[in-house]
Amino acid sequence: MEVMVDTIDMIIERYELGSWTTNAYLVRCKTTGKSFLVDAPANIYTLVKRMGGEVPEWLLLTHTHLDHIEGLKALKARINIPVAVHSEDAPNLPIAANKYLGDGDILRIGELQVTVIHTPGHTPGSVCFQLGEYLITGDTIFPGGPGKTWSKEDFQRIIRSITGKIFNLSDKTQIFPGHGSPTILKKEKEEFAIFSSRPHAPDLHGDVSWLTS
Numbered sequence: 001m002e003v004m005v006d007t008i009d010m011i012i013e014r015y016e017l018g019s020w021t022t023n024a025y026l027v028r029c030k031t032t033g034k035s036f037l038v039d040a041p042a043n044i045y046t047l048v049k050r051m052g053g054e055v056p057e058w059l060l061l062t063h064t065h066l067d068h069i070e071g072l073k074a075l076k077a078r079i080n081i082p083v084a085v086h087s088e089d090a091p092n093l094p095i096a097a098n099k100y101l102g103d104g105d106i107l108r109i110g111e112l113q114v115t116v117i118h119t120p121g122h123t124p125g126s127v128c129f130q131l132g133e134y135l136i137t138g139d140t141i142f143p144g145g146p147g148k149t150w151s152k153e154d155f156q157r158i159i160r161s162i163t164g165k166i167f168n169l170s171d172k173t174q175i176f177p178g179h180g181s182p183t184i185l186k187k188e189k190e191e192f193a194i195f196s197s198r199p200h201a202p203d204l205h206g207d208v209s210w211l212t213s
Helices: 044-049 072-078 152-164 185-196
Strands: 002-006 010-017 022-029 035-038 058-060 083-086 099-101 106-109 112-118 127-131 134-138 174-177
Touching (some): 002 174, 022 044, 022 174, 035 044, 035 106, 058 106
Parallel strands (some): 035 058, 083 099, 134 174
Antiparallel strands (some): 002 010, 010 022, 022 035, 106 112, 127 134
C-alpha cells in the first residue's frame, strides 16, 4: 500500500494487486469517513479486510478487462458493495452492475465529489474519475503514452478522449493510472506535443509511446 494523496479532506491509497500488478485505489473522505474503491483486481478482499469491517460506499470500475475485475466476484460474495460501471463495458461483468456511469455524472461520497469522464479507446466504456486536481485513469493514459489499443480506430478514439477531455483539465492534475506510477498532466501534454509533431503510420495502434513511437 502507498498513500498517494493525504489532504485536509481526503486520502487516496494505491494497492498493487494480482499477477498483472494492477492498481486498485481506496479513496476516503476524512470528514465523514466514507470511502470508495476503484477497480477490483485479484486479492481485492485483502484490502477490504484491512479496513476493519467497513464497507465502502461504491466499487467504481474504470473498465472491465480481467486484470481490473478479477477479484470482483469474490469481493461481492463477501460484502454487499454496489458496483458502478459504464454501460458499454457492463456486458463483460460476471455479475450485474448496480449503476451505469455516464460522461459528466457526479457521485457524492461523503463530502467528496467524483466526476465521471467517459474516455473510450482502450475499451468502449473506459472512464476516468476526477476529484479536483486528481484523476484516476484506469488504462486510458499512463506516464509516457496512452493505453493499449487493438485497432487504428480505437487508437484514434483514445487520442480524442485524451486530447478532448483529459487535456482540458488543469496542468497540475495528478494522474493515477491502472498500472505503475503516477504522472502529472503537464508532462503528458508536453510529450504528446512532441508525438503529434512527427509523422506516423496511418494504422498506428497497440502500445504507443509519446516519445518513441
